[in-house]
Amino acid sequence: MRCEDCLPCLEEYFDGEMSRRGRDQVTAHLAACGRCSAAFSSISAEQQIYSRYTRDVEVTPALWSAVQKRIATEKAADSSGLMTSVRGWIASTLVAPRLSPAAVVLLIAVAIAATIWLTTMVNTRNAVLERATTSEPSAPKEPTTTPSPRNLQPLPESTPERPEVETARGPVKLRPGRVATARTAPTPDQLVREAEQKYIAAIAILNRDVRRQQKRMDPEVVARLDDAIAGIDRTIADTRQALRQNPSDTLALEYMLTAYARKVDLLRDIANY
């Protein structure tokens, strides 16, 4: 590096705003160049002076009191009691975990799937009840696999016994001739697992880029980011545990998906650093 390249970027170097490569080049040059080293010392000396600069201004308790009073006045002026509670309810809803657009779409999909599933269950139950009033005695149960859209087999055209299909509500006898390819909608649990797998896959890809990027980053920054990721992982683990214990815990689900989304965002930011 030459002096004419080093001198113009000394301030940026001092401010810690250079890339690692640029920083290393300047450091190496300063070690060998008296002129640039003296210029850098001047910048340091200036900063030392500024660091001792004091102002004739203080934060007094009266200032906080004034802020409080203004806030109270504006609150009172803004709303009646009913409006305050309505606004407060809206505010508490708005400060619920913010979801990324992808997570919002996913949760909507989960909600729709849950609705379809519940509707299907209700219809199936009604159909079972209807058949129960007109059905023949059931044949001995045959072993079946858990149905899914992939492993339901078509019913043979003629069969001496009415086969049964296992559903979430128990075995259901099918009417003769009815083709057992009725697709059951994926359960919310399946949707959640699919979503989680997609997030995990995305995180695995991003982690590769992040590991490359971290080699170029300041160790202090890396440590802070590692802490941030560890915190998110703890949230994911805790909420997953909560969901295992109570699969219908929608709050834990929301938190878990939000944590995954946050992790993806953070890793993407690091990778693009």
Next chain:
Amino acid sequence: MEAARLVSRQGACAGTLMNTSEDLVARARRGEEESFRLIFERYSRPIISFIYDLVGQRELAEDLTQETFVRAYKNLMALRDETRFSTWLFGIAKNVARESMRSRQRQHRQVGIEESGVMEARAADLPPDGELLSKELNGLIRKAIGDLDEDKRLVFTLKVFHQRSYEEISEITGFSIPKLKTDLHRARAEMRRRIQPYLEVGNAM
């Protein structure tokens, strides 16, 4: 309920609440007044210092600091990212100070200083006593900051006194990074010229 325990532990935020400032902001957004008071305690000093550097008057700086925090309180819900609270707050302070300066039709060379009679120091006039020198230097720096144009003053104070990164300064001021680098460089050059006697004599030590 497991989820409720998680909520209370995580502070109702599925992302990570990595540091106390974010935690305070999250709680203040839920209406906890004590949390906002703690936010005030944490940020009031840097904010009042920042505003004072911009406007140059103590009482005005206090009023504008008050306005800054009131606005912050009223607009907490609009804050999209709690991790950027500090940058956001400085942005409000900058806007409040600028509005005040423009409403007072302040010229960049007329930022008032409260101490009168502060002259540009010359090396030959500098008294040997360190303490007097410090007051002289303080006053000199204050006047020199006031003599910078608004953009340079803004960038200089954020970088030199508040150690903000270029990215944060860009976010606070709305300036592009090339512009703020240029302004910062020129501000440093002007300030250097003003405090040169102190650098030469080594009176800062």
